[in-house]
Amino acid sequence: MEKEHKHHISSYFAHGTVLVTLLVLTVITVVVAGLKLGPLSVFVALIIASIKGTTVLTYFMHLKYDKPIYRIMVFGVFLLFALIIGITFIDYVFR
Amino acid sequence: MSGLTQEHAQPSYLDQQGKYKGLLGWIFSTDHKRIALLYLYTIVVFFLVAVVFGLLMRIELFFPGQDIMSPQTYNAMFTVHGVIMIFIIVIPGLSAVFGNFFLPILIGAKDVAFPRLNLLSWWIFLFGAILAVLSQFAGSGAPDTGWTFYVPYSAESDSNVVIALTAAFVLGFSSILTGLNFIVTIHRMRAPGMTWFRMPLFPWSLYATAWIQVLATPIVGITLLMVIAERTLHIGFFDPALGGDPILFQHLFWIYSHPAVYVMILPAMGVVTEIFPTFSQKPVFGYTAIAISSLAIAGVGYFVWGHHMFTSGMSYSARWFFSFLTFIVAVPSAIKVFNWLSTMYKGSIDLKPPLLYAISFIFLFMIGGLTGLVLGSLATNVQVHDTAFVVAHFHYIIFGGMGFGFFAGMHYWFPKMYGRMYNIKLANIAWGILFTGFNFLYFPQFVIGMQGMPRRYFDYLPQFQVGHFISSIGAFILVTGIILMIYNLIRSAHKGEVAPANPWRGSTLEWQISSPPPLENFDEIPVITGKPYQYNTDDLGNE
Incomplete structure (x- = not known):
């Protein structure tokens, strides 16, 4: 029923940018965990994790394309x- | 629908010889129709086992006191009966059998999207089913927790709970893979011209069901693993002494298991939605409303799980919230019922066995649904919680709904599946016995439940004896009807008259191909030019 469409092929630069973003966000997660923000620390960790998840879904899993x-x-x-x-x-x- | 009637030169799927012959040609076949029959035969065998357990329980309850089994055996009986019936029969039943067989045909496809995954689903199902049976005999005695595996008891019971939990976990994978397969099939493999709103309503119901299977089943899988971890590693998810919360288990369990009720009932609704227009020779009334209500039931059904937990100690705010949503889910169900009745109104009604079962479905489902509102209401729920009233209610929904829907589908599609006709007179008699036995068996349980008879009790006070006695008599009548129905169908599959391609004057695609269908269903993929359920006097197939 649905017509085939062309698959998008991401560039190495795009993949590299996402990889660096994920690594930076991981470092931020670790740093924030050491700041002792109390109950807020879980909230911040979840926000960062959500950004990372969305990035993976958008670029690595091709949702954007x-x-x-x-x-x-x-x-x-x-x-x-x-x-x-x-x-x-x-x-x-x-x- | 397409105005197409195909006569095929190639042999039917029953006669087709592939790479393997004999039994291997079945258990390694990736043909969706053969896989459907593999599910059918597996499910029938386990159904008969669970029926025997049910009958033994009713014999025990004929009279007060111990009659034929010990209390511990009784506990194991209702656990095994529940696990087999729920996880092996009613959850996969309609999707796996009729969904597998007819979904590709109804949307004009040659097979499902992932045929090998489909076969893998059956193998996983078989493995899980065997594990469930093994749990009864291996190790330290049959599990005695009930099919709901409530903690703290399931975390502490000395019986064989871990294997039963593992069985339910494995069976869940089969369900997820089947659901995934159906979603992709419906999105990607509809015939040219078959837009969403030209699709028959059984595929619509399977689509809604498949989303529940994919999204809800993992939750119970993880929950069951948590119970295993609790038992073996004493982690403390649910044990208050270790900082856990037993009510968390109930939340997690019912987050899956209430939507699972719609995995059971939605395909049954889809089956009867095919039957009413065919046996009224009239387009289905409110096509769009029925299609959307399937999605609405699936959607709202996710958010009502708490009505199983009104007496658990859950917060008052949560209780009224869940009670309110429970009443909302009745709306799309009622839309379907009114549409089915309106489809029959002024139709050319042909009261053949499929329609008898479909009408019984409405009758029994309505009793189950309306008593469900009694349970969904906070005040009345507290009075009848965990009584025989609940047992009667869910048997009316699950057996009266899914069970009779399954029997309706079996009698509707039997000529297409086997290319032979069953004895209609015998089928009518079997239906009468079944319907009578069903009501004798379960209706008294509403009464004794309201009088205070608890569920899952091995013994009872003398004032409940009349109700239990009538109920047990009903069990024997019901079993007689089941035996007669199965005898008729098995005999007819071998010796019945050869069925024409379209014995019921149906208008959907399965009736436009030969009976039984050839291996890949269609010589040429049909082009769909209009809505389903259009009837006219020329559309008589090749009778």
Whole structure:
């Protein structure tokens, strides 16, 4: 049903940039962990992890170059996951 | 749909000789139809085993006191009955059998997207099923936790819980791979011209189901591994003494297991949605509403798991939230029911066995659904929680819904699958016995449940005896109906009259090819020019 489309081939430069970005973010994660931000440290770590995950999905997994439907699917999965975790906390926060 | 009726020169999938012959030609076949039959035969065998366990439980409950088994054996019986029925039969059943057989045909494809992965799914399924049976006999005694494996008991029981957990974990992989295969197949392999809204409604229901299988099953897989880790390494996920929370298990378990109810019921809804227009010779009423309601059920179904936990100690805020959402999920289900009834309205109704089963599906599913609202409501739930009322409710949904949907599909597609016709009179009689037995078996459990009969109890007080007695009589009637139905189908598969390509005057693609279908379904991939379920007097196939 769906027509075949050409596969995007990323350049070495793009791959290298993503790799460096991931490594820098990893270093930041380690540094932030040592800052003793209290409860905020988990929050910051999760934000950095989310940026790293999004970068991998976007470039290494080619979501940027694929059809919008796949971006919608991935977004839907993460939304579902967030909702399930959020709803579970309706129990834990108000117990 | 395509106005195409194909007569094939090549042999049917049943006669096709591939690389291997005999049994090997089946267990190593990547043909979606053969794999569907592999699932069918595996599921029927395990179904009969679980039915025997169910019958033995009903015999034990005929009279108060110990009759034929010890309390520990009874605990093992309901655990094994539940594990086999849920994980081996009702969760994979309709998708694996009718989904595998008919999804590619209904969308005009030669096979699923990943045929080898499809075969691997069956092998994993078989391995998991064998593990589930082994757990009954190997090691330290049959598991006695119930199919829900609730902690803290499942983390402490001396019985063979780890193998049963592993079996459920392995079976989950089969489910995920089948779901993935179906999603890709539906996205990528629809025939030219088959837009989403020209697709028959059974594939729509399989699509919604497949997303649940892919997204929800990993959660229970991880949860079951956590219980194994808890038992073997004493990590403390769920043990309060180690800082864990037993209610966390219930959350994680039901985050999967409530959507799993829709894995069971959505394909059954899809099956009866094919049957009503065919046996009313009328386009399905509210095509778009039925299609979207499948997605809505799958979507909202993710967020109602907490209604299994109203008495667990969960926060009050969470309880009313889950109760509210539970009532919302009834809306798309009701949309489907009204559309099925409207499809039959002023139709040319032909009351053949598939339609009898489909109408029974509505009747039983409605009783199960409406009593589900009793359980979804906070106040009434507390009164009947963990009573026989719950047992009656979910048997009306799962057996009355998925089970009767499966029987409806079996009687609808049997002529296509085997190229032979079953004895319709005998099928009608079997249906009557089954339907009667079903209601005798499960309806009294609503009554004794409301009177206070707890579920999973080996013995009971004298005031519950009448209800239990009627229920056990019903079990024997039901089993008689099942035996008669299976006898009719097995006999007819070998000795039945040769079936025409389109015995029911169906309009979807499976009725446009010969019975049984050839290996790759279509000589030429059909071009779809209109919506499904268009009936006219010229569209009689090659009868």
